[in-house]
Amino acid sequence: MAKTMPLVGNEFVAGFRLQTEWAGLIAAAFFFGKIGAGLFLMSLYTGSKVGALTGLLIVLIGKGGAHLLYLGRPERFWRGLTRPRTSWVARGFWAMMIMAVAGVIYLAAPAGTAVWWVFQVIAGLSAFFVAVYDGFLMNSSPAIPLWNTALMPVLCLFYSLLGGTSLSLFLLHVGAVGLAIGPDFLANLELTLILTNLIVVIIYLLSMTSATAAARESLRLLLRGPYALAFYSLVIGIGLVFTFLLSYLAGVESGAGVVSLITAADLVGHFFIFFLLLRVGVYSPVLGKLSI
Amino acid sequence: MHLGMVIDLKRCVGCQACTIACKSENGTPPEVLFTKVVEQVAGEYPIIKKKFIPVLCNHCQDAPCEKACPTGATSRREDGIVMVDHDKCIGCRACYVACPYKNRIFIKKGALKTGYFGRKLTPFEQVKYPKWQEGVVSKCTFCVERVDQGLEPSCVQTCPADARIFGDLSDPESKVSRLIRQRGGYQPLSENNTEPSVYYLE
Numbered sequence: 001m002a003k004t005m006p007l008v009g010n011e012f013v014a015g016f017r018l019q020t021e022w023a024g025l026i027a028a029a030f031f032f033g034k035i036g037a038g039l040f041l042m043s044l045y046t047g048s049k050v051g052a053l054t055g056l057l058i059v060l061i062g063k064g065g066a067h068l069l070y071l072g073r074p075e076r077f078w079r080g081l082t083r084p085r086t087s088w089v090a091r092g093f094w095a096m097m098i099m100a101v102a103g104v105i106y107l108a109a110p111a112g113t114a115v116w117w118v119f120q121v122i123a124g125l126s127a128f129f130v131a132v133y134d135g136f137l138m139n140s141s142p143a144i145p146l147w148n149t150a151l152m153p154v155l156c157l158f159y160s161l162l163g164g165t166s167l168s169l170f171l172l173h174v175g176a177v178g179l180a181i182g183p184d185f186l187a188n189l190e191l192t193l194i195l196t197n198l199i200v201v202i203i204y205l206l207s208m209t210s211a212t213a214a215a216r217e218s219l220r221l222l223l224r225g226p227y228a229l230a231f232y233s234l235v236i237g238i239g240l241v242f243t244f245l246l247s248y249l250a251g252v253e254s255g256a257g258v259v260s261l262i263t264a265a266d267l268v269g270h271f272f273i274f275f276l277l278l279r280v281g282v283y284s285p286v287l288g289k290l291s292i
Numbered sequence: 293m294h295l296g297m298v299i300d301l302k303r304c305v306g307c308q309a310c311t312i313a314c315k316s317e318n319g320t321p322p323e324v325l326f327t328k329v330v331e332q333v334a335g336e337y338p339i340i341k342k343k344f345i346p347v348l349c350n351h352c353q354d355a356p357c358e359k360a361c362p363t364g365a366t367s368r369r370e371d372g373i374v375m376v377d378h379d380k381c382i383g384c385r386a387c388y389v390a391c392p393y394k395n396r397i398f399i400k401k402g403a404l405k406t407g408y409f410g411r412k413l414t415p416f417e418q419v420k421y422p423k424w425q426e427g428v429v430s431k432c433t434f435c436v437e438r439v440d441q442g443l444e445p446s447c448v449q450t451c452p453a454d455a456r457i458f459g460d461l462s463d464p465e466s467k468v469s470r471l472i473r474q475r476g477g478y479q480p481l482s483e484n485n486t487e488p489s490v491y492y493l494e
Contacts, residue, residue, distance in 0.1 A: 011325075014332035014345055017394055021385045072383015072398065072427025079363040079382050089386045090362035142356055142484045143392040283394050286480045287332070287345055287492065 016217045019144055019281035025070040027275035030134045032062025033096075034156060035270065037131035038164025040103065044124050046186070048177040049107055051168055052123075056103045059096060059130060088137040095133060099126035131160035134274075144281040145215035151204045155273075158200050162193040163270050166243075170263040173256040187252040190262075194244045201240070201273070214284040221280040231276055239269010294353070294372040295434060296461040296489035297448070298468045298477055299346050303455035306331055306344035313450035317435055319420020321403040326395075326432035327447050346456065348447070349374065349395045349432035350480060350488030357387035357396060365428075372461075372489050373434050381428035388429055392484045396431045399424055434458070461489060 011017075036058030043051030068074045081097070084090040102123035109116040135153030142148055169186050171177045208219045222231050243265045250258045311328045318326060327348035334341045351374045358366045358374065365380035366387055376387075388396045404426050407417040424430065435445035443449070448456040459468035468491070471477060477491035 012328060012330050014330045014343075019389060021388050021398060067384075070384070072385075072401070072429075073381065073425075076363075076380075076382045079365075079380055080384065081362075083362050083364050086359040087362040087386065089360065089384055093362065137386075140356075140360070141390045142486070143390055143394070281389075283392065284481060286330075286347055286393055 014285050014287065016214055016285060017283045019278070019283065022278050022281070024275070025066050027271065027278055029063045029066035029070065030156075030274045031267075031271045032058050032066060033092075033130050033134060034160035035163035035167060035267065036060075036062060037099070037127040038160035038162070039167045040099070040127040040164070041124060041131065041161070042164035042168045042186075043177075044120060044127075046168060046177075046181050048168070048171070050177040051171055052103065053107055054167070054171065055127070055164070056100065056107075059127075060100055063130075064096065088133060088140050092130065092133040092137065095126045095129040099123055099130055102126060132157045138277075143283055144218075145212040145284065146208060146218035146277065146281055148215075149204070149207060149211070151200070151207060155197075155200055155204055158193060158197050159270050159273070162190070162197055162266060165190045165193055166263045166266040169252055169259050173252065173259040175256075183252060187247065190252075191244065191247050194240055194247065194266075198236075198240045198244075201236075212284065214282045218280045218282045221282070222276060225280075227276050227280055230272060234272040235269050235276065238265045239273065243269065293370070293460050294462040294489065295439065296351070296372065296459070296468055296491065297348075297434070297445075298457045298459075298471045298491045298493060300455045300457070300471075300493045301343060301345065302493065303453040304329065304344040304346055305453050305455075306342075307452065309450050309452055310346060310447035310456065313446040314432070314435075317438070317446035319416065319423075320397075320430075321399060321417075321421065321424060322406075322408055323403070324397045324399060324430065326397070326430075345492075346447075347393065347395060348490065349434075350393055350486070350490040351432075351434065353487035353489065354485060356390040356392065356484075356486055360386040360390035362386060369436075371439075373436055373439070374431075375433060375436065376428075376430055378425045378428045378430065381425075383427040383429065385429060392481050392486060393488075396429050398429050399426050401426045 036055045040052050040055030043055055068077060071077060080090055080093045084094050102119045106116060106119040106123045109119060132153045135156035138147035139149060139152040165186055169190060172183055208215045221227055243262055246262050252259050306329050308329050311325060314327045327346060329344050329346045332343045332345060351372055353372060355368065355374050358368060362384060363380045363382055365377045366374065368374050385398055388398055404421045404424055407413040413421065438445060444458045448458040457468055457471060459466040461468055463469060471493060472491050475493045477493050479488040479491055
């Protein structure tokens, strides 16, 4: 496939075509799913019930609400549970349901009991699934080569953990939760995860440079095209570099204001990376380039 | 039986008669095209070459849209035709994103209220629109109502250049099978392993 095929908006002309159906609301659903599941997982680790409840609510209201708003027929949403054998949408839906039920039972059960342990494990596993399934969903689409990579679930996992850590630190510093572990550990984890995310993003982008022509066209849009400014400023600049520098130089001990700023910057980067990856998704032309 | 289509790109003249025949047969709302002819141009004046490529749902035998559908609204008949049950579709558009050929159409909310001419539906639109639903995904069915009566899809019947040939791909003596064999018919984006039932001839 020649790289000189045009990116076309006119549907009667052959060329690369932008994916236009999954955008803002799907990006919001992915965002809320990952930060909610990340916060829930981190709260299981830190022993914060308020954090776990907040994570659960973010997943149910934020992710569930965004998905419902997006559906063309929201009144039939329950039908989305019927094909988990082949559909990642259905698997994600099931994971959310299991996470909700198991999470509520875990939060309601007395700590240390058998029920508490069992449902903590079930809720934790389903939260992990909620955190990564967006990546499998995107990876499973052969139509958009930019998404069709095994690195997508990895990217989702690390962004989810980073979001969960940032929100845990935020809740800790605004006095909403008390943690069973020291805040220094969370602060160091945050720094490590920011660096890890930066490395994963770079590896992901590098892997796309040797992918199909459609993936390279997506990469061109993201790195040199109309979405480059948003990518460099919001995803890399604010989401990773600014967050890292603020966390490293000022540190979370600087107070709730700085932690709020770190969390906000991290969430901005988190939302926009998946929003932009959705927006720059490009379909391959149906047939190859015509030559004279 | 495995129904499929062969498209002879040497014969297509880009008249869009198939596009209109499809709209006429199915009565689809504005912006909904189950088939169309896209054009490709190479070179610069005066040395220029133009190719017309009719596109439609490829009725893949390993259809990613069918796998992606969380409700079972998309299914494949025994004769290979991939169908969408509008009553089961929730409008998540997972199939739309999964189709490598971008040949699925989302019928937007409000699309069935105004029709082609603004405020009021024409009598034709009033007859045709009840079979569609807003907020769901739809696509070409190879004119399944016609096929079930032993007729060819409307686009095939209409094509003035005989560029579209419809038939049974599982029958080695059918016209489609012979054309594929003799002229090296190929499937679009075959690298995706979706096993399309539409073949192109150069």
